[in-house]
Amino acid sequence: MTKKIYEELQENCECARICGDYAEIVPDSLPDCALFLKDNGYDYLDMITASDHIDEFILTYTFKNLKDKDDVMLRASVSRENPEIPSLSNIWIGADFQERELYDLMGIIFTGHNNLKRIVLWDGFEGHPQRKDYKNVA
Amino acid sequence: MEINPQMIPSLDDADAYEGNIVEDLRRSSLEPLPEKVILSEEELKELNRNIIVTTLDDAINWAHKASLWPVTCFTACCTFEFIATSMARFDIARFGMEVLRPSPRQADLLMAAGTLSWKMAPQIKRIYEQMAEPKWVVAMGACAISGGIFQDSYAVVPGYNHIIPVDVYIPGCPPRPETLLYGLEQLRNKIGHESIRLENK
Numbered sequence: 001m002t003k004k005i006y007e008e009l010q011e012n013c014e015c016a017r018i019c020g021d022y023a024e025i026v027p028d029s030l031p032d033c034a035l036f037l038k039d040n041g042y043d044y045l046d047m048i049t050a051s052d053h054i055d056e057f058i059l060t061y062t063f064k065n066l067k068d069k070d071d072v073m074l075r076a077s078v079s080r081e082n083p084e085i086p087s088l089s090n091i092w093i094g095a096d097f098q099e100r101e102l103y104d105l106m107g108i109i110f111t112g113h114n115n116l117k118r119i120v121l122w123d124g125f126e127g128h129p130q131r132k133d134y135k136n137v138a
Numbered sequence: 139m140e141i142n143p144q145m146i147p148s149l150d151d152a153d154a155y156e157g158n159i160v161e162d163l164r165r166s167s168l169e170p171l172p173e174k175v176i177l178s179e180e181e182l183k184e185l186n187r188n189i190i191v192t193t194l195d196d197a198i199n200w201a202h203k204a205s206l207w208p209v210t211c212f213t214a215c216c217t218f219e220f221i222a223t224s225m226a227r228f229d230i231a232r233f234g235m236e237v238l239r240p241s242p243r244q245a246d247l248l249m250a251a252g253t254l255s256w257k258m259a260p261q262i263k264r265i266y267e268q269m270a271e272p273k274w275v276v277a278m279g280a281c282a283i284s285g286g287i288f289q290d291s292y293a294v295v296p297g298y299n300h301i302i303p304v305d306v307y308i309p310g311c312p313p314r315p316e317t318l319l320y321g322l323e324q325l326r327n328k329i330g331h332e333s334i335r336l337e338n339k
Contacts, residue, residue, distance in 0.1 A: 120257075120293075121257065121292075121293065122256065122257050129292050129293075136290060136291075136292050137292070
């Protein structure tokens, strides 16, 4: 059963596509979808995560409605050659560190982020170690 | 054995004996109490003939190993075994180690307890350099010795000895408090054999 909020999201943001228990969006429409969700009670960014699928990265965003105890999941895939997605750090300040961590470990570029640099590893580290093609040089 | 009736004092005699004691006490209570003498003059003379002989090395090493103060600088989970060791059940206070110093300036021992990431390594090195001589380092647990299960990781230092010199290695994941106490005993033995002379270093 599809949640009502997904249908509303699809009506308002044309790019969104419902796939089971999550909605798939194109990367550029992420701020619009996030703002729509924020205005409709999903005002807490639970987590941002990314997974490496060799030819693309899939980013998963989870938003929570703390009042009604509900959550919404958005997925966006970015290409490996050009892994760019708009930043949410202007909408949720909590996205700041999570996006920096994803940049650090996965190498995903969040456009519009005003301080996109490594957070877990040190400056000067080469590569992004959570990528599947990362070769460990211990 | 026969009882000599003359040995048993009569009541009158006992009363007189008690009366004498009380009278003596009353008389002496008016005089000032004599000074306490711990050692008599003869004993003092005897003592002057005895000299305690030791080497400067032994005296200094004894002081060093009897007051090893660890610095409060722990990186990971082996810390909890060290905390358990420092508490009442195992009680490193027996070795004069119970004073954990938050300031490296006052500490003698760096307990390298747990995994060290490369990003944390400069801070550990800095704390080690801030410690005043003499100083010792104990690598506690598999991660501190060699990186442990994280040995191949891009983010973990494969052993504290890549960063700072280590005196004693205590294996275990984590080491039991008994193991830790044995390792600290080894460190105390090592300190006991140190010398201030340059050629012995």
